[in-house]
Amino acid sequence: MSTNSTDSIKHFILVHGACHGAWCWYKIKPLLEASGHKVTVVDLAASGTNLKKIEDVETFSQYSEPLLEVMESLPPKEKVVLVGHSLGGLNIALAMEKFPTKVQVGVFLTAFVPDTQHKPSYVIEKVDASDFELIKCLIRPSSLFIEDLSQEKNFSKEGYGSISRAFVVCTEDLTISLEYQQLMIQNSGINDVMEINGADHMAMLCKPQELSDCLQQIAAKYK
Numbered sequence: 001m002s003t004n005s006t007d008s009i010k011h012f013i014l015v016h017g018a019c020h021g022a023w024c025w026y027k028i029k030p031l032l033e034a035s036g037h038k039v040t041v042v043d044l045a046a047s048g049t050n051l052k053k054i055e056d057v058e059t060f061s062q063y064s065e066p067l068l069e070v071m072e073s074l075p076p077k078e079k080v081v082l083v084g085h086s087l088g089g090l091n092i093a094l095a096m097e098k099f100p101t102k103v104q105v106g107v108f109l110t111a112f113v114p115d116t117q118h119k120p121s122y123v124i125e126k127v128d129a130s131d132f133e134l135i136k137c138l139i140r141p142s143s144l145f146i147e148d149l150s151q152e153k154n155f156s157k158e159g160y161g162s163i164s165r166a167f168v169v170c171t172e173d174l175t176i177s178l179e180y181q182q183l184m185i186q187n188s189g190i191n192d193v194m195e196i197n198g199a200d201h202m203a204m205l206c207k208p209q210e211l212s213d214c215l216q217q218i219a220a221k222y223k
Helices: 028-034 065-073 088-098 129-136 146-151 178-188 208-219
Strands: 011-015 038-042 080-085 103-109 165-170 192-196
Touching: 011 028, 011 065, 011 088, 028 038, 028 208, 038 065, 065 088, 080 088, 080 208, 088 103, 103 208, 165 178, 165 208, 192 208
Parallel strands: 011 038, 011 080, 080 103, 103 165, 165 192
Antiparallel strands: none
C-alpha cells in the first residue's frame, strides 16, 4: 500500500524508443504503480501492438500521434512526467513543444535530446554510424525520420525550451555511447542528471528498480 500523499502522486507517461513498444516498460509500470503513481504506456504508430505499418507512416508527427492523442486527452489542469527512451526523446520533445502547460518535467532516458538552436534531426545525424545501424535493426522495423525531422522547425524556447528537463545516464549503453550522452547533456541545457551504473541501453529491463527510483526522485522535484 502506497504512503504517498495526493500531492506527491505523479502521472508518468512512458514512451519507448525506435523498434520497441509499450511492452518494454513491463517491469517499470508496476513498480511506479506500487508507489501510488499513475502510469500510461504508449505504443507509437507502427510500434508494439499498433496495427499501422511503418511504410504507411510518412512523418515523425504521424509516428507520434498516439502520444499526442494522450496529451490532448489530459484534463486541462493535469500535468505529467514525460519519459522518453532512446528515439523516444524526440517524441516527448514534440509533445513538450505542443503541450508545454501539461508537462512538469521531461525525462530523457539515455535518449536523444534536441536543443532549440538546431533542427530536430541534429542529434540523430551526429550519432556514430555504427550506433545508427544498431538502432535501426533492433526489434520491429522502424524509421528515424531524419529527412522529415531535418525539414521541421527548431523546437522553440517558448514551448519545449520552457520546460525543465532531466537526463538519466546509462553507463554501459552500447547503442548511445556514454560519451554521446554527455555531449547531448552539455548541448541541450539539461537541468538534472542522474546516473545508473552498469545499465545498458535497456535500463528498464536490466535495472528496473534503480530506474524506478531515479524517475521518482526526479519527478518529486517538480510540481
